[in-house]
Amino acid sequence: MENPDDSIPAPGIEIESLAEFDAVIAGGSLAGHRVQSVDLTDRSAALFAADTSGAVFLGCRMEPDAAAKVRADGAFVFPPVPGLPFDPYRGLLYSPDALYEGLAEGGYEATPDARAYRWFQRTRANGDAFASMLRALHDDAVSDALDEVLTGARVVGVMGGHTTARGSAAYAAAARLGRTLARGGLTVATGGGPGAMEAANLGAYAAPHPDPMLDKACELLAAAPSFTPSVTDWALAAFAVRERWPDGGGSVSIPTWFYGHEPPNPFADHIAKYFANALREDGLLARSTAGVVFLPGAAGTVQEVFDNTTPNYYGSRGTPTPMVLVGHAHWTEELPAWPLLRTLAAGRPMESRIALVDTVDEAPEALARLSG
Template identity: 75%
Template sequence: MQPTPEPASAATPSPRLPGGEREIESLAEFDELAAHGSIAGCRIQAIDLTGRTAALRDCDAKGTVFLGCAMEQDAVDAVRAAGALVFPPVPGLPFNPYRGLLYTPDELFAGLAESGYEATPDARAYAWFQETKADGDVFSSMLRAIHDDSVSDALDELLVSARVVGVMGGHAMARGTEEYEGAARLGRTLARAGFTVATGGGPGAMEAANLGAYASVFRDEMLDEALELLAKAPSFTPSVTEWARAAFEVRERWPSGGASVGIPTWFYGHEPPNAFATHLAKYFANATREDGLLARSNAGIVFLPGAAGTLQEIFDAATPNYYESRGEPTPMILVNHTHWTTHLPAWPLLQSLARGRSMESKIALVENVEDAPAALASCSSAT
């Protein structure tokens, strides 16, 4: 199936590149520039330009790069003759490798209500990944790399000037538990304090933190009611469909919630993305996703109890902090003393790494999730 080009939007002007080129990611932006007779040097991403043949013939397109834009052949011939480079849409893909914007839950879960999760773009992209990742086809691996680079570019544009706090934790944390409620309240507190909440974008603790950010613009009672509704489908197993439908029921009852970011991966495609992260930067490469999530958490990271994945994230975040020599180390807050000192004793090793270094004042272990925001503030102000 040919991926649908990005919809037109009244987005703010796209950023200019170092050489002065401009990224165009909506039809409205294209029309604005085309009206002045020049799109020279622009990078135009995943826009349906089939109705803009006349404008494309008339515009100066020297040095312009078209990435996955649907165009009539006359328009393709005209812009190439003018000195443009055209990368046409790739047929037969369940995703657009040249996308200019991050995903939304509505986009990834399209068709959920009518046909169930297996029919959604998210599930179909995972199926494509499973089919192609082991065959060694350079074209498939190139498409995955282009897609992930496009997602990183869109994520950077979204987070310009944002104070991002990452919330890490296990995918197994079930709805209806005290731990899930605590993670949701943490996300709400952070969002109301002006932070952009970023998670791994999946279920469990990740969903809870994104839910809290979503709930931050509503009265306090909304979160209590939402938690009760979600508890009817505690886990994404055995049915992703029922789990996701419960989330969309909450979104339909309380539309236009607070913004947050989820950064999931099709590498763990059996774990679906959650519907409460308003912006989803979904990757094929898990290493790119992990590094991107931690590197963009510039205002601190809170680590809730988790297993191997969360443990890996702790030391992935600790490494740049350990070698930090010019800037400020990123605050790291670990939640649950028993978990991080006895069950998975990451805290003693983290303390040993930090001793005598600038990161020593930037790490903390707290017992309860309610204490994490205060610990984050204390570590942020420590010198």
């Protein structure tokens, strides 16, 4: 009897660009390889000449005769889905330019990010299994691309509220935090939205530049302090900063269309945007292997504190990751998460991995101490 596992082709090289495709197919074989979202309409001759048995083509455009040939070879072909505002098979993370394409000409509502959010709003509750499948394919592809980007990186998460306004002292402090962490060799990862999240990504972007650049950038951004009432003005201000100071430092953001009314900030060079918020939340915290800094925030940040506490408490991810809460009054009086966190940690390995500091500027030293 045939083993059902034998029907799944063994994975080969993942091919995510036309340059990678050309390099591999020059050897005469794509057998077993995965080709993700590459336009192959001009590569029919190469496909006809190559062995494509067991290859998997995910969302690749091909001429009909080339598609028929690779199917006859035994390849699996998942064709592009027309009319979608996103690519469910994408092989790479988003960039700010990709999500905000068309911003200057048509405003935010014309961008791929806004169109994907509108599609999500239409389909999220209508019970359409096809739409659910497309969202799942997309999010799985994003997770795969995120893992590839973060391989070998020391990732520190920075969590905080989306209401922190540009021009405020709290925004400037979060930006300094991101810059300090990035200059220390850490990869800054945030939830990808506005407020404190944007500030941390901005700080990482500013890391290669002289110190005065960050102060000037914060000053310029203050002209559009919030994404309300105009996402367009808010985003254009960020792109103006990027244009004035190109070649910024890298960071990662992990936003979600579940909270699509909050636009992704343009300062992370790698954006892993998800439809499923649960995947996004767990993925962000699980990948923050060098620890997490929790700036003052509301319900979302409180949820992240205890989402991160659970695996630390049970040891399900091995050694507990450091957790630094910033703002004594906030976390002991306004939203008293710290007393509960300390009680949970008592007598467990995570007890030596948690800290409460009063100011943002104390957080990097606390993080380094907990990591030692």
